[in-house]
Amino acid sequence: MEPIIQMINVFKTFGKQQVLKGVNLSLYEGKTTVIVGESGQGKSSILKHILGLVKPDKGKIIVYGKDINKISSKELKDIRANFGVLFQNSALFDSMTVFDNVALPLRERTNKSEEEIKEIVNEKLEMMDIHDSNDKYPAQLSGGMRKRVGLARALVLNPKIVFFDEPTTGLDVALSNEMYRVFFRTQTALKYTALIVSHDVPKIFKLADYVALMHNGIIQDSLPPEDFQTSENPVIRAFVEKTMGRIYESEKVEG
Amino acid sequence: MFLIKFAETLGDHALYYVNQAGRMGIFLLLVFYNILKPPYYKITNIIRQIYSIGSLSIFVIIFTGAFTGMVLGLQGYNTLSKFSSEGMLGSAVALSLIKELGPVLTALMVTGRAGSAICAEIGIMRNSEQIDALECMAIDPHKYVVAPKFIATILSMPLLTAIFDVIGILGGYVVGVGMMGLNEGTYFYTMYKDVEFADVNMGFIKSLCFGLLVVWICSAKGYFVHLERRGGFGAEGVSRATTSAVVISSVAVLVFDYIITSLMI
Numbered sequence: 001m002e003p004i005i006q007m008i009n010v011f012k013t014f015g016k017q018q019v020l021k022g023v024n025l026s027l028y029e030g031k032t033t034v035i036v037g038e039s040g041q042g043k044s045s046i047l048k049h050i051l052g053l054v055k056p057d058k059g060k061i062i063v064y065g066k067d068i069n070k071i072s073s074k075e076l077k078d079i080r081a082n083f084g085v086l087f088q089n090s091a092l093f094d095s096m097t098v099f100d101n102v103a104l105p106l107r108e109r110t111n112k113s114e115e116e117i118k119e120i121v122n123e124k125l126e127m128m129d130i131h132d133s134n135d136k137y138p139a140q141l142s143g144g145m146r147k148r149v150g151l152a153r154a155l156v157l158n159p160k161i162v163f164f165d166e167p168t169t170g171l172d173v174a175l176s177n178e179m180y181r182v183f184f185r186t187q188t189a190l191k192y193t194a195l196i197v198s199h200d201v202p203k204i205f206k207l208a209d210y211v212a213l214m215h216n217g218i219i220q221d222s223l224p225p226e227d228f229q230t231s232e233n234p235v236i237r238a239f240v241e242k243t244m245g246r247i248y249e250s251e252k253v254e255g
Numbered sequence: 256m257f258l259i260k261f262a263e264t265l266g267d268h269a270l271y272y273v274n275q276a277g278r279m280g281i282f283l284l285l286v287f288y289n290i291l292k293p294p295y296y297k298i299t300n301i302i303r304q305i306y307s308i309g310s311l312s313i314f315v316i317i318f319t320g321a322f323t324g325m326v327l328g329l330q331g332y333n334t335l336s337k338f339s340s341e342g343m344l345g346s347a348v349a350l351s352l353i354k355e356l357g358p359v360l361t362a363l364m365v366t367g368r369a370g371s372a373i374c375a376e377i378g379i380m381r382n383s384e385q386i387d388a389l390e391c392m393a394i395d396p397h398k399y400v401v402a403p404k405f406i407a408t409i410l411s412m413p414l415l416t417a418i419f420d421v422i423g424i425l426g427g428y429v430v431g432v433g434m435m436g437l438n439e440g441t442y443f444y445t446m447y448k449d450v451e452f453a454d455v456n457m458g459f460i461k462s463l464c465f466g467l468l469v470v471w472i473c474s475a476k477g478y479f480v481h482l483e484r485r486g487g488f489g490a491e492g493v494s495r496a497t498t499s500a501v502v503i504s505s506v507a508v509l510v511f512d513y514i515i516t517s518l519m520i
Contacts, residue, residue: 051391080393091384108394163391 004029004161004193005050010059012045019045020056021217027161032187032194033222034204036239037214043197044088044165046214050195051085051163052076081109084154084162084192088169090146092138092153098125099134102153109157124152127189128182144175148182155186162187164196176200180207201243205229213239271484278482282397282475286405289398296403304403308369309411313418315364320419323356324348324426331427332435341435345442346449348427349420353450353458357420359512362465365412366504370473373404374500377477378493386478401474405467412466413459420458457519464511469504476500 003026012020019042027033035043048054049061052068060067063079071079092101102121106112112120125134128148138146147167154162167183168176184207187194198204205211205225212222213236220235221228229240331347377400380386389396424446431437480496481488 048387051387053387053390077393077395080391083391083393085388085391087384087388089383091388093380093385093388094383105392105394108399109392 001028003027004064005195006060006062007046007049008060008062010046010049010056010061012042012049012054012056014045018217020049020059023059023214023217023219025212025219025222027193027195028209029160029193030191031209032196032207033210033212034196034198034208035212035214035219036198036201036204036243038239039199041214042217043214047163047165047195047197051083052080081157082160084157084159086147086150086154086162086164086167088165090138090150092146092150094138097135097137098130098141098149101138101149102156105153105157120156121152124156125149127155127186128152129178143170144178147171147179151182151186155190155192158190159192161193161195164194164198166197166199168198168200176203180204183207202229215239275479275482278479279471279475282478283471285397286401286471286474289395290402290406292398296406300403301406304407305411307372308365308404308407309415312365312368312411312415315368316361316415316419317422319360319364320357320422321426323360323419324352324423324428325430327351327356327423328427328430328435332431332437341431341437342441343445343449344427344431344437345444345446348431349424349446349450350454352420352423352427354454355512355516357416357423358458358461358465359508361412361416361419361462362469362508363505365408365415365466366469366473366501366508369408370469370504371497371501373408373470374473374477374497375493377401377474378480378496381478381480382488382493396478401478404474405470408470409463409466412469413462416458416462457516460519461512461515464515465508468507468511472504472507473500476503 005025005027007023007025010020010023011018023042023046025033025035025046035046037043045054049056050063050068052061055069061069064082066075066079068076068079093104096104099121102124103117106117106120122134125131128151130145130148130152133141133145133149138149141149151167164183168179171179180203183194186192196204196207205228208225210222211225211228213220213228215235221231221233223231223236228236229244231237231240327348328344331344331351332341335341335343335347377386380396380400386396386400389399428439428442432439432442476496476499477493480492483492483496485495
């Protein structure tokens, strides 16, 4: 299968710290890839490179066959028209209501009438289980609701690729599970390709077609979840043991 | 060793400021490109910005205009009376306000009231990833966020300056005619006789240039808050950028006031 997004040997240094040291990663149509790794390893940085928000020092990022750092801003805009992004803190426009936040891409990027916009926005908010909150402002919503509004906004133009930056950070277990259910429901309905940056191991494996481990500035490997958990790669092995191994030192202590 | 360190620091600073100047220049070009490029703006968006930048500044402009005119009336009357030229008070007040104090003080007031708000608003949008979110939605933030503020400030500044001038002239009238007993006809006749269209023109051009300077510096400082040298993140980063935007705008207004005056006088 041909990848729709490829990062080829990408390097990036911020200040004096080299964050990416030759990252290679491929994303495939309709599949969900999850990037895992410890904090501060540059997982979100990979996302920002693919979105074209940060330019690499070296290497290529190919999206739909085009190197996004060698195309015009018009072409980049056209490519971004296929993207939906759920940011870590949702990045909702705090001076706009929930309805206006979700309606914004429709108002700015399409010629739809207010009637049509209202219909689409309400449909997306229903899909996220959000009712009677159209006139509320982001500050009046709970963390879980903010994430779901952010996802409604990301999906409002039916994008082909959706990026999730730590979608469950700051949510309790019940809200995290709800977020995963919303993700599963929307992906089944809209059939988008997904890239999720997360540290919610092992739960996130249930959603993944591929799991990629970011460690020491590179993607160690990108494997199906079952293969990831049984990988012989010592770095992946160590990560799996660290995140999925037992908490107590021995079974006796664990009781 | 000391010399190498010195050269390194100097080079580092030079690169930073050259970069910043380039960034600001490209930012200005991109904003103008987006202002002129269709699709054009929804009028409600511009009106909202004119309300927040222009209308909400009217009270402070009236207040400062009135007191500036009054103090000009008082000082002017006392000075002119030493030369027995009190009759010239009307033209002295009007010319000082129209050519100089009106545009400059209006620009300084707008910088303090609206410029700081523009910088803080855009800075917070940058730090909370709202600008990134717009880019990812293929909505150009130069067009959606910055350009309406440019249009609103450039339209509002000459109008606010005109209000400042008129209120200032009335302030001078209250002191000169009402308190000092100058003849009402003399006050307005000398003004009518001495103020020429070129004077009004100078004030108008100054206010346009100051409007552009203020909105350019304040919005660019907010837009690039994440690239600030001393760390532009969080509330402290935004507050530092806002302070520096107000200081740089105010100084730039005074410097350009001299430049424009020397070119037009």
